[in-house]
Amino acid sequence: KRAVTQIGKNGYPDSIYINAAKIFQGIHIKKSKDRFLVQYGENSGSPMMAFKDEHSRRVSYQLAFNALKYQGLLEEILVDSKAYPCYSIPDKLSSLLVVMLYDLQDRKFQKRKIFAEEELVAEVQEIGHYLYRYICKTKLAAALARCRIKYDALSIECFVPETVSKQEQRASALPLWFWINTFKISLEDVIRYLEMKEFTKVESVSDFDHYTYAVDQHCHDVLVFPSSLREELPNLDLFADCKLLLQ
DSSP: OHHHHTOGGGOOOHHHHHHHHHHHHHHSOOOOTTTOSSOOOOOOOOOOOOOSSHHHHHHHHHHHHHHHHTHHHHHHHHHHTTOSSOTTSOGGGHHHHHHHHHHHHHTTTOOOOOOTTOOOOHHHHHHHHHHHSHHHHHHHHHHHHHHHHHTTOSSGGGGSOHHHHHHHHHHHHSOEEEEEOTTTOOHHHHHHHHHHTTOEEOSSGGGOOSSEEEEOSSOTTEEEEOGGGTTTGGGSHHHHTTSEEEO
């Protein structure tokens, strides 16, 4: 369970790319024929691969929505670098191409890791090799640099629409709510564990500091944590063992 949590900067298992591409295929912005840069095939309706665990599901959706946020930029990079169109990549794989390009630039165009006991998917391997070929990778990186110069953008975050950016800022500031999985652990045992990890219990969210938490006033099997702990909490055993579940 902990393995998937740590692999983001090394890439993901093939199943996550496939599932993210299927999610993206259903949510990508459809443009008129005179405006589209990349043509996406019809949604085949084929089922997604089984998620290994809840974290794999979340990572797949996060990857798909990140590709959606930067869809316009990613399409422009593909066309500007002449990586698209490519006769060997059919339109039905365009969603996978965009999703994997987002991940490649997020890893600073570094080669992704193949994980032990991973179920390889031919389409993912094909797209991955195509994007990472020296000439293609170099052209993609150069196209990204040209886009940033063209739009005077310090980073790709500057390409996020203002409405989306404001929504993300609001969401990132919200407290984190977790259900206690009472099939696995009691409230008392959770509190003892958190005290051992030097967390301090406070009365309400208005009293939050960094390593603090509160018990929900209406649902006593729900705990609330500060948003500043968003990256740290998943590394605790309580979360890796699904004893606390993110709401």
